[in-house]
Amino acid sequence: MDIHEYQAKELLQKFGVGVPRGGIAYSPEQAMYRAHELSGERCVVKAQIHSGARGKAGGVRVCSCEKEVMEAASWMLGRKLVTHQTGPQGKLVSRLYVEEATDIRQEIYLGFVLDRKEERVVVVASAAGGMEIEEISANEPDSIIRSVVDPAVGMQNFQAREIAFQLDLDPALIPAAVKMITGCYRALRELDATMVEINPLVVTGAGEIVALDAKMAFDDNALFRRPDISELRDKSQEDPRETYAEDRGLSYIGLEGRIGCIVNGAGLAMATLDMIKMAGGEPANFLDVGGGASPDRVLMSFKAVLNDPNVEAILVNIFAGINRCDWIAEGVVRAVQELDLDVPLVVRLSGTNVAEGKRILDDSGLDIATADTLAEAAEAVVAAWKTSITAEEAV
Numbered sequence: 001m002d003i004h005e006y007q008a009k010e011l012l013q014k015f016g017v018g019v020p021r022g023g024i025a026y027s028p029e030q031a032m033y034r035a036h037e038l039s040g041e042r043c044v045v046k047a048q049i050h051s052g053a054r055g056k057a058g059g060v061r062v063c064s065c066e067k068e069v070m071e072a073a074s075w076m077l078g079r080k081l082v083t084h085q086t087g088p089q090g091k092l093v094s095r096l097y098v099e100e101a102t103d104i105r106q107e108i109y110l111g112f113v114l115d116r117k118e119e120r121v122v123v124v125a126s127a128a129g130g131m132e133i134e135e136i137s138a139n140e141p142d143s144i145i146r147s148v149v150d151p152a153v154g155m156q157n158f159q160a161r162e163i164a165f166q167l168d169l170d171p172a173l174i175p176a177a178v179k180m181i182t183g184c185y186r187a188l189r190e191l192d193a194t195m196v197e198i199n200p201l202v203v204t205g206a207g208e209i210v211a212l213d214a215k216m217a218f219d220d221n222a223l224f225r226r227p228d229i230s231e232l233r234d235k236s237q238e239d240p241r242e243t244y245a246e247d248r249g250l251s252y253i254g255l256e257g258r259i260g261c262i263v264n265g266a267g268l269a270m271a272t273l274d275m276i277k278m279a280g281g282e283p284a285n286f287l288d289v290g291g292g293a294s295p296d297r298v299l300m301s302f303k304a305v306l307n308d309p310n311v312e313a314i315l316v317n318i319f320a321g322i323n324r325c326d327w328i329a330e331g332v333v334r335a336v337q338e339l340d341l342d343v344p345l346v347v348r349l350s351g352t353n354v355a356e357g358k359r360i361l362d363d364s365g366l367d368i369a370t371a372d373t374l375a376e377a378a379e380a381v382v383a384a385w386k387t388s389i390t391a392e393e394a395v
């Protein structure tokens with residue numbers, strides 16, 4: 001789960017990380033009031049969306065009078081901001097963060113990520129902050145510092161000091177930098193975050209170190225024990241297809257293709273995506289219905305798949321161990337009837353109660369193609385999809 005910049009700053013502040021003063025606003029009037037409260041000469045209006053690179057898309061504006069705040073806020077609110085991270089559909093701006101302007105002397109990159117290969121938290125830092133980490137690694141790869149944290153002892157002060165020295169910071173700033181780095185690490189561990197990124201971390205003209213931007217992501221599987229973090233969720237920033245499925249306890253990941261998939265088991269679901277590709281199609285999603293799926297749950301899975309307007313054919317692939325093919329078949333029949341399914345459907349059932357499952361599909365009298373093996377099913381759904389789109393083009 002991702003959160004907004006202002007939420008991350010609020011959390012990090014509790015761990016001793018310095019951030020500029022600021023306040024949230026939902027309207028241009030509120031933004032002006034916030035700017036007035038800060039009472040500095042200049043302030044920064046920042047669009048709160050779950051994406052980086054807002055600056056280049058017009059989502060970060062330094063303002064020197066209330067009129068400019070009004071203009072920036074009116075322009076941003078209600079707009080779908082498109083950055084190179086949001087995809088072409090963009091993300092809706094419904095909150096702004098108004099912050100006191102900072103006099104920037106130096107911009108630094110500081111990130112904490114899980115390195116799956118190392119099975120450790122890795123600190124990534126660079127004196128070439130301000131640009132995205134991808135750009136830094138392309139333009140200034142030698143500036144990147146990597147430091148692996150030993151989970152048995154956590155981030156030690158000496159390790160943070162080493163990072164600070166490698167960043168070539170003014171020696172007078174080292175203690176503040178150490179406090180910043182260890183604070184971020186403690187926040188990551190104690191809040192079950194999977195990522196903390198401060199870009200840029202800045203040295204101000206007055207010689208202070210502050211986090212000018214902050215990004216945090218959290219482990220979804222740990223949210224049950226972090227109610228304060230769960231509350232920060234903003235569904236309006238998520239893929240609506242995934243929100244629908246997640247709210248119903250389905251494992252669903254949206255993809256870009258046309259063939260919707262309903263499968264049991266994560267491994268079989270992955271294999272199904274591969275088989276569809278090998279047959280010349282592109283999957284629209286990953287979906288694992290889980291074990292012991294009831295007819296209701298199967299119906300719900302169809303709804304989740306059909307929430308995606310790109311879906312032009314559906315493949316159901318069940319290898320029933322804990323599941324029951326008759327329940328799955330009942331769910332399939334109900335879905336076709338209740339949802340007025342108008343895309344080709346191929347069902348492959350195997351395992352527990354398969355004969356009963358096939359009988360239910362046959363007896364329904366509905367137009368449901370069946371297959372015995374995964375390979376046949378993948379071939380069949382891609383062929384049916386191709387036929388149906390050619391037929392549509394001919395109309």
Ligand code: GDP
Binds near residue numbers: 051062101130212
């Ligand atoms: P991002 O584009 O989504 O990563 O948003 P950031 O919060 O990182 O802001 C983008 C850039 O705007 C920063 O790298 C800074 O160069 C600039 N910026 C942000 N806040 C301030 C500020 O208070 N003063 C000045 N002068 N520049 C700022």
Ligand code: MN
Binds near residue numbers: 052053199200213
């Ligand atoms: Mn940034």
